[in-house]
Amino acid sequence: MIKIGLVTVLYKSDDVLEDFFKSLSLQSFKNYHLYLIDNSPSAETDNLIEILSTKYPLTSYTHVKNTSNDGVAxxxxxxxxxxxxDNSDFVLLLNNDIDFNQTFLLDEMINYAISNNENLLIPKIYYHGTRKIWLAGGKxxxxxGYASHVGYNKxxxxxxxxxxxxxxxxxxxxxxxxKVFEAVGLMDENYFVYYDDTDYLARAVEKGFKVCYLPKLEVFHKVSFSTGxxxxxxxxxxLNRNRVYFVRKNYPFLVRQIALSHTIxxxxxxxxxxxxxxxxxxLKAIKDGFSIKITQ
Structure with missing residues (x-):
């Protein structure tokens, strides 16, 4: 049976976790393990997770408590x-400031991926509590030197x-x-937050992968809850430090010069x-973006 590892990074996320746990508990697909990577552990969060896991039972989870906040990547x-x-066939990277009401969401994603040999899949994502689009694809x-969302604010x-x-x-x-992780590797931890996913997708596309958008599936996002x-x-x-670093790292000379000029x-x-x-x-962001040693 196909197994999914669900990975979410916590940072002062207590206020959004109830909707997150509730959404997962309603899923018809049950062969998953949730990895809660906690960058701001506390006794209050421990207690909340224990309460929520009882109120909204999950298949299984691991709560990893980091001693410092080293970023999303x-x-x-x-x-x-x-x-x-743990031998997961797929990894689902997901925010915890989201909820989703479709009980078949994980089942549909997995079934479509297997049936159509897809390796990167996304749903349609709305602003929380609305039918206004936050994401319906991207470019x-x-x-x-940046990425944008298709359908943003529409x-x-x-x-x-x-x-x-x-x-x-x-x-x-x-x-x-x-397959994607075996071909592309892991995320570049130099980013800390922002552009880490842009960088990863740029590298995945270079390896021949593409993102499949499934509009039937819906997620609702409480945008920018943890970052202000x-x-x-x-x-x-x-955003600015990482944009400069992203361009320096990923593009050949001519494209790099054009993108950096536009950015500046x-x-x-x-x-x-x-x-x-x-x-x-x-100013510090731009300076630091030019100073980061390029890795991966």
Whole structure:
């Protein structure tokens, strides 16, 4: 029987865990193991997980308590390695600030993957509590150095209801076959957070894989719950630092120069409208992005 390892990274996630546990407990597919990689462990979280696992029974889970917050990429790698060592056929990387009501969701993803020899699969993802799309596929814009979501902020419509293939999607909810990890390896831990999935998908596409979008399947995302939003100092730093690093790492000379030029020019516009702390954070981000030693 096919086995899935579910990997989610916790960071001060107590407020969203009940919906997460409830969604998993309702799934008709039961041959999974959940790896809770906790970057902010506490006695309160321990107690909450015990309560929720009783209220919303799961097949099985492991709660890994890290002594420091070393980021999403490293946390995902911890869970991926545990899942592969436990002989999982697929790994589902998923946020915990999500919920999903379709009891057949995991069954459908697995069945489609097996029947059609697919290795990377995503559902349609809405903003939580709405029918407004957060994700219906994705695309990497290599000459600009960033990735975008198809359907972002759009009302759902028939346009987004066809099975399609893409070269990018975030790992908010992505089913990945063992074959992909064997060919591509693990995530680049230099990213900490943001662009770790962009980098991974760029590497997977280079190996011939593609992302299959299944619009029948639905997930609801409580966006930016753990990171403070797109324009927090935290996000300004990591989005910009990692964008520069991503371009330096993944593209040949000419594409790299074009993408870096576009990035710097658009950051200059941001700099002119930012407040003092934001300006300082942006400058440090760009400097650090050029300083990171390229790995993998």
């Amino acid at each position: 490293k946390g995902n790698n911890q869970g991926i390695k545990l899942a592969l060592n 990497i814009h290599k000459y600009k 009302d759902d419509s028939e346009v987004y209801n066809s099975i399609k293939y893409f070269d990018y999607a975030p790992t908010c909810f992505m089913l990945i076959s063992r 939003g797109g324009e927090s100092l935290f996000s300004i730093y990591y 020019l658009t950051r200059l516009i941001k700099y002119l409208i930012y407040k003092k702390d934001e300006k300082k954070t942006l």
